[in-house]
Amino acid sequence: MGGIGKCYVQSLLKDGAKGISIWDVVDTQSESFLTELEAEFGKGKAIFLKVDLSDTKQIDEAYEKTVAHFDQLDIVVNNAGVIEEVDALKVASVNLVSVIHSTDLALFKYLPKYSKTGDASVINTGSIAGLAITDYVPAYGATKHAVIAYTRAIGSKGQFGFTKIRVMAICPGYTFTPITEQKIPEKFSRLVALGSKAEADKGQGPEVLGDALIKVLKEGKTGSIWLARGGVVKEFDFTASDESVAKQFDY
Ligand SMILES: NC(=O)c1ccc[n+]([C@@H]2O[C@H](COP(=O)([O-])OP(=O)(O)OC[C@H]3O[C@@H](n4cnc5c(N)ncnc54)[C@H](O)[C@@H]3O)[C@@H](O)[C@H]2O)c1
Numbered sequence: 001m002g003g004i005g006k007c008y009v010q011s012l013l014k015d016g017a018k019g020i021s022i023w024d025v026v027d028t029q030s031e032s033f034l035t036e037l038e039a040e041f042g043k044g045k046a047i048f049l050k051v052d053l054s055d056t057k058q059i060d061e062a063y064e065k066t067v068a069h070f071d072q073l074d075i076v077v078n079n080a081g082v083i084e085e086v087d088a089l090k091v092a093s094v095n096l097v098s099v100i101h102s103t104d105l106a107l108f109k110y111l112p113k114y115s116k117t118g119d120a121s122v123i124n125t126g127s128i129a130g131l132a133i134t135d136y137v138p139a140y141g142a143t144k145h146a147v148i149a150y151t152r153a154i155g156s157k158g159q160f161g162f163t164k165i166r167v168m169a170i171c172p173g174y175t176f177t178p179i180t181e182q183k184i185p186e187k188f189s190r191l192v193a194l195g196s197k198a199e200a201d202k203g204q205g206p207e208v209l210g211d212a213l214i215k216v217l218k219e220g221k222t223g224s225i226w227l228a229r230g231g232v233v234k235e236f237d238f239t240a241s242d243e244s245v246a247k248q249f250d251y
Helices: 003-014 030-041 056-070 088-114 138-154 157-163 186-195 197-201 207-219 239-248
Strands: 020-024 046-050 075-078 121-125 166-172 225-229 232-235
Touching (some): 030 046, 046 056, 088 138, 138 166, 138 225, 207 225, 207 232
Antiparallel strands (some): 225 232
16 A cells, blocks of 8 residues: 555545545555554444556456445545556556546446435546656656646536536645655656755655645535645646647637
């Protein structure tokens, strides 16, 4: 289980979630994490499913197992990610295709049927690398730009008019978790020293994201994108860049 994912689970349970279905391809720490959760929040609050999100069939099965277990689903958080920059298909399938596939299932199949709160939501995980241009992780950055564009489109007011389900994204800045230790090829890592130094200086603990998730679930408008960087969580303002893009189509 990843650093931010664990904080998301803990924050949701602290905030009163009745139960959580945790999905990850790595199951080495799942038992100890479930034991930790049981000690803090009581029995049966969380289940763990070993799921490879790069395989859309496994995502379908995980949704089925989740609703079969809880018979309720109100919030979907798409959070898995890889950097590595070695296998383009893997980076794209984990970071982007799984998010699209899962959001689509959430919006058009499972949340309409299983949500009982009247305020169902989907939260996707972008990155500061999806807002700025990051030369040292070009493929990763491209998938995160796409996650943000997808979230703004599928969470648009027009879509919400039909789905009545909010879709938002949270973009972490540099956060101290194992993903920051993933090896990237030398052709890119030679840029890291220059590129990420300023961001690493603004590094934050993953608990910032746990708080961000609750804030965005409570306050976020559909289609909004939130930056959690250097311990500060705020909605990202696209107004100026949207206007300047629109101007370039004005001929
Ligand atoms: N840590 C940062 O600085 C940072 C910055 C911006 C965005 N993010 C994003 O935050 C999210 C969480 O990352 P993190 O920092 O907690 O990193 P992490 O490496 O601790 O967690 C990522 C998790 O994704 C899981 N995962 C990877 N491939 C998978 C697959 N095929 N199927 C299922 N699970 C898979 C990993 O096993 C791991 O538990 C990612 O989307 C990442 O891109 C992180």
